Amino acid sequence: MDRPKVVMDAEGIDRSLSRIAYEILEKNKGIEDLVLIGIRTGGIYLAERLRKKIAAIEGKEPPLGILDITLYRDDLLITKKKPALGRTDIPFPLDGKKVVLVDDVLFTGRTIRAAMDALIDFGRPKMIQLAVLIDRGHRELPIRADFVGKNLPSSLWENVTVHLTEKTGRDEVVIEREG
Amino acid sequence: MRKNAAQRLILRGGRVVDPSQNLDEAADIVIDDGHIAAVGPEAAAKTSKGIVIDLHGLIVTPGLIDMHVHLREPGFEYKETIRTGSEAACAGGFTAVASMANTDPVNDNRSVTEFILRKAAEAGLVRVHPVAAVTAGMKGESLTEFWDLKRGGAVALSDDGRPVKNSAVMRRALEYAASLKMTVISHCEDPDLSGDGVMNESFVSTDLGLPGIPAAAEEIMVARDILLARYTDTPVHIAHVSTAGSVELIREAKKKGVKVTAETAPHYFTLTQEVLKDYDTNAKVNPPLRGPKDVEAVKEGLRDGTIDVIASDHAPHAVTDKEVEFEYAANGIVGLETSLGLSLRLVAEGVLTLSQLVAKMSVVPAVILGIPGGTLRPGSPADLTVIDTNLTWRVDPTVFRSRGRNTPFAGWELTGKTVLTVMGGRITYRDPSRWE
Amino acid sequence: MGLARKDLLGMKDVSAEEITLILDTAESFIEVSSREIKKVPTLRGKTIINLFYEASTRTRTSFEIAGKRLSADTINISAATSSVVKGETLIDTARNLEAMNPDIIVIRHSVSGTPHLLARLVRQSIINAGDGTHEHPTQALLDMMTIRSRLGTLKDVEVAIVGDIAHSRVARSNIYGLRKMGAKVTVAGPATMMPRDVGAFGVRVCDTLEEAVRGKDVIMMLRIQKERQHSHLFPSLREYSARFCLTGESLALAAKDVLVMHPGPINRGVEIAPDIADGPQSVILEQVTNGVAVRMAILYLLGGGMP
Numbered sequence: 001m002d003r004p005k006v007v008m009d010a011e012g013i014d015r016s017l018s019r020i021a022y023e024i025l026e027k028n029k030g031i032e033d034l035v036l037i038g039i040r041t042g043g044i045y046l047a048e049r050l051r052k053k054i055a056a057i058e059g060k061e062p063p064l065g066i067l068d069i070t071l072y073r074d075d076l077l078i079t080k081k082k083p084a085l086g087r088t089d090i091p092f093p094l095d096g097k098k099v100v101l102v103d104d105v106l107f108t109g110r111t112i113r114a115a116m117d118a119l120i121d122f123g124r125p126k127m128i129q130l131a132v133l134i135d136r137g138h139r140e141l142p143i144r145a146d147f148v149g150k151n152l153p154s155s156l157w158e159n160v161t162v163h164l165t166e167k168t169g170r171d172e173v174v175i176e177r178e179g
Numbered sequence: 180m181r182k183n184a185a186q187r188l189i190l191r192g193g194r195v196v197d198p199s200q201n202l203d204e205a206a207d208i209v210i211d212d213g214h215i216a217a218v219g220p221e222a223a224a225k226t227s228k229g230i231v232i233d234l235h236g237l238i239v240t241p242g243l244i245d246m247h248v249h250l251r252e253p254g255f256e257y258k259e260t261i262r263t264g265s266e267a268a269c270a271g272g273f274t275a276v277a278s279m280a281n282t283d284p285v286n287d288n289r290s291v292t293e294f295i296l297r298k299a300a301e302a303g304l305v306r307v308h309p310v311a312a313v314t315a316g317m318k319g320e321s322l323t324e325f326w327d328l329k330r331g332g333a334v335a336l337s338d339d340g341r342p343v344k345n346s347a348v349m350r351r352a353l354e355y356a357a358s359l360k361m362t363v364i365s366h367c368e369d370p371d372l373s374g375d376g377v378m379n380e381s382f383v384s385t386d387l388g389l390p391g392i393p394a395a396a397e398e399i400m401v402a403r404d405i406l407l408a409r410y411t412d413t414p415v416h417i418a419h420v421s422t423a424g425s426v427e428l429i430r431e432a433k434k435k436g437v438k439v440t441a442e443t444a445p446h447y448f449t450l451t452q453e454v455l456k457d458y459d460t461n462a463k464v465n466p467p468l469r470g471p472k473d474v475e476a477v478k479e480g481l482r483d484g485t486i487d488v489i490a491s492d493h494a495p496h497a498v499t500d501k502e503v504e505f506e507y508a509a510n511g512i513v514g515l516e517t518s519l520g521l522s523l524r525l526v527a528e529g530v531l532t533l534s535q536l537v538a539k540m541s542v543v544p545a546v547i548l549g550i551p552g553g554t555l556r557p558g559s560p561a562d563l564t565v566i567d568t569n570l571t572w573r574v575d576p577t578v579f580r581s582r583g584r585n586t587p588f589a590g591w592e593l594t595g596k597t598v599l600t601v602m603g604g605r606i607t608y609r610d611p612s613r614w615e
Numbered sequence: 616m617g618l619a620r621k622d623l624l625g626m627k628d629v630s631a632e633e634i635t636l637i638l639d640t641a642e643s644f645i646e647v648s649s650r651e652i653k654k655v656p657t658l659r660g661k662t663i664i665n666l667f668y669e670a671s672t673r674t675r676t677s678f679e680i681a682g683k684r685l686s687a688d689t690i691n692i693s694a695a696t697s698s699v700v701k702g703e704t705l706i707d708t709a710r711n712l713e714a715m716n717p718d719i720i721v722i723r724h725s726v727s728g729t730p731h732l733l734a735r736l737v738r739q740s741i742i743n744a745g746d747g748t749h750e751h752p753t754q755a756l757l758d759m760m761t762i763r764s765r766l767g768t769l770k771d772v773e774v775a776i777v778g779d780i781a782h783s784r785v786a787r788s789n790i791y792g793l794r795k796m797g798a799k800v801t802v803a804g805p806a807t808m809m810p811r812d813v814g815a816f817g818v819r820v821c822d823t824l825e826e827a828v829r830g831k832d833v834i835m836m837l838r839i840q841k842e843r844q845h846s847h848l849f850p851s852l853r854e855y856s857a858r859f860c861l862t863g864e865s866l867a868l869a870a871k872d873v874l875v876m877h878p879g880p881i882n883r884g885v886e887i888a889p890d891i892a893d894g895p896q897s898v899i900l901e902q903v904t905n906g907v908a909v910r911m912a913i914l915y916l917l918g919g920g921m922p
Contacts, residue, residue: 504732
C-alpha cells in the first residue's frame, strides 16, 4: 500500500479558490442573479468559502443553497442498501438565476448529472455553471467544469480525497491507491 | 387380509404392557380367529403352526383407543374421510376411535350413525364408535333420540365443537343418558365469555393483538357440569381439559365422589400459546393453547389421575381452511399420527409410567365408552399395538395418511412409534421401514 | 445505511437504530414536500400496491402521496372481505398481485397478523399499514417524528396514551417504538379497555385521565370506536367522555408546553374538546404532514433496490 500523497496543501486550496472566485465574477460580470449551490457534503464548505471570497471582492454575498442529490442518483435501483439522505436547503427561487454548482471532486460526472436534474425541479435557472476544486478525469457523461482548481490525472485504482478544516480538521487534497 | 384373519398369529417375545391385567413382562401372544387365545411367557411354546412375528425389544399393548376424533364424514370429505381417518388411526397405533358428531349432516339421528358404521366397516381398519349429538343439529335446544342412537351403534353423546350452553338441557341430557348407560362428553366453553376470541387471553394475546379467550370461559362450564353431575348423580366426561383451573375443579370433584372423568390432548401438555407468536394457524385450536402454568397443571393432572384419558382431538382441515387470516382460520390440530409419539414424552419425562400411559390411551377410554377392547385377556378381541419406544422419527405432515396436514409439530423429532397394529386379529398397519 | 429488512411489519422488531434512521430520513423528506415541484425521481419505474381491506382515507392517501412524490407508480386496491362473504382468498389475491411483479405491497387488514402471513407468502416488501388490533408502525413513526421535532428528543419524554388501549394498534406500535427510544409511557382508559397484563409492556397504568396526564410532555388521545359500546366496553359515550375527554381543565395538569396528539379521525367532544383539538398545544395536523414524510422515508429505505 502506497502512502497517501498530498497533491494540494492548504495554501494551494486557498489560492485555487481565490482564483475561481475571480473567474466566476469575471464570467458572470459581477454577482447580479448569481447563486451558489453546494453539493452535499464536500461542496457545501467550498461554496461557503467561495461566497466569502466573492463577498470580499464585491462587498456583497451571493445567496447560498445546499443540494443533496441522493434522491436523483442513477444507482439507487441497483443498490440494496440505501445511502443516507441529507437535507436539501435552497431557500430562494432559481428561476432566471445564474447557478454555480460547487463540488469538491469531478469524476464520472454522474453526481453533476443528478444535481442538474434536481436543480431543474426547483425552477428554470438562466444557466448552470460548475465549479470544482479537483478534476480527476474519467468522465462517463458529457460534462465539463467551468471553473477548476486543479486538474489531477489519476488512475481508476486511486482515491482522491479532499480534506477540509470544517469536516476533517485540515485542508489538503490527497491521492492514494485503493486499499 | 380376510384369509389372514382366520390364520393363527403368534407374537413372540415382546414386552407385554397390559394394565387391565396388571401385566408388564416379556410374553408371547397367540391369536386365533381374531381373538386372544393365550398370553404368557411360554404361551407360544406348544404352538408351531401359524404366522410367527418376533417382537423382541418391542412393547405390546392393548390396542390404543382414541376417544375423541373428528373424521369429518359425512359432509367434509375434503378435510378427511372415514377411510383416510382410519388409515391415519391404525398408523398411529389405534384400533378404535370415537368419532365426533359435528359432521354435515350432524350425527343426531340413527341413519347418520349407521352410515358412519357402514363406511367404517368398508374401510375395515379401525373400530369406529360414533358419538352422537346431544341436541338436534347441535343447536343446544332439544335432545336427540339417545335410545335409538344407541341401538344404531352410538356409544356416547357430545355436541363437541360447541358447548351445551343451556344448563337445563345439559341436566336433562345427563339424566337421560345415564339411564341408558351412556356418557355425555362435554365441550366446556362459555360462548359469551369466549366471544370472538381466537387464542388464550394473556399477555401473548395482548401483544399479538388477537382477541382472547379467558381460562374462565372453560372453567365456568367445567364447574357447571360438575355441579350438575353431582346434583343428578350421573357421569360426565370433560373433553380436552386445557387449564390449571379445570384440573383443579375436576380434582376436587373427584375427591368428593362426583362421577366426573376427563381427557386432555397431547398439544395441551406439550405446547404453550408462545407458538402462536408468528400467527401460525396450525396451532390455532379450541380450547386454545394456554400458558406454561396450565401445561404443568395438565401434566400434574395426568400424573395424579385427575385426568383419566389422553385423546388426540384429531381435527383435520384442508389447507384452504388454515392458510388464511388468523381470525378466519379453522380451529384444530391433526393428532392421530402424532398422539402416541407426543404422549411417550411424558414417559420419558417421568410424568407417567408406560403402564399408566397405556391405561390412559386404551384401558380407561374403553371403560368410559363401554366398548370392547382395552385388554389382552384371553377371549377378548385381538386388538393390539406394537410400539418401538426407541425409534426416533421426524414428524412430516406430507406423509401423513390423514388428509389433514394441520399440525404445529411438523419437523419435530419424536421417540417412540407404532410399528405394528393388529385389529381383530388382522394386521392393519406395519411400519414400512421395519417390516418391508 | 439503509434498512436491512424486507418488510416493515411492526415496531416490535424494529431497533432503536432503525427508528433513528427512518426519522432522520423523514426529516429530509419534509423539504421535498415543501417544494414547488414535490416530486423526486427516486422510485421511478417501481410499483407500489396499496392493498386496503379496511376503509381508510387518511392512511391510504398518505401512502399514495408518498409513493407518487417518489415517482413510483401507485395502485390502490380496496378489497372488501370477511369470513362470511367469501370472495377471493387473501392467498389468491397475493399470488395474483405477485405475478404482476410489484415492488412493494402496503397492506391494511382488519385481522391481526395478516401482513405477517402475506410477508411469508410473497417475495415483495410488505409494509403494514395497520393490522387489526395489533400494530400500525407508520403511525407510531410519524408520532415519534412529531414529538422529536418538537421536543428535540424522545429520550425520557413522558407520554400518556389515553383511550381504548386493548383495541388500539396505534397504542401498541407507539408503546414499542417510544420505549425503544427511551421515552416513558403511561396508559389510561376504562378498565374494560385495558388489555390483559398490559403492564407487561413496561408501561404505567392509570385509572383516570387526570392521573395519566399529570406532568406529561405528550398526550396521545386514541379514537373511540363507537360500536364498541355494544361489547360492554363502556356504558355510554356520555359517560366515557365525562371521564376521559381531554379538556382545558385536565390539560392544565400536564407539562407547560405539552403536545396534544390524535391519530385521527377525531370524534370531537368525545376524546378531545374541540377547543383543545384546535388549540395551540395541538400538533394533530403536523402529524398528518409528517405522515407523508415518514412514509416516503420507509418507501425509500425499503424500496428501489434490487430484491
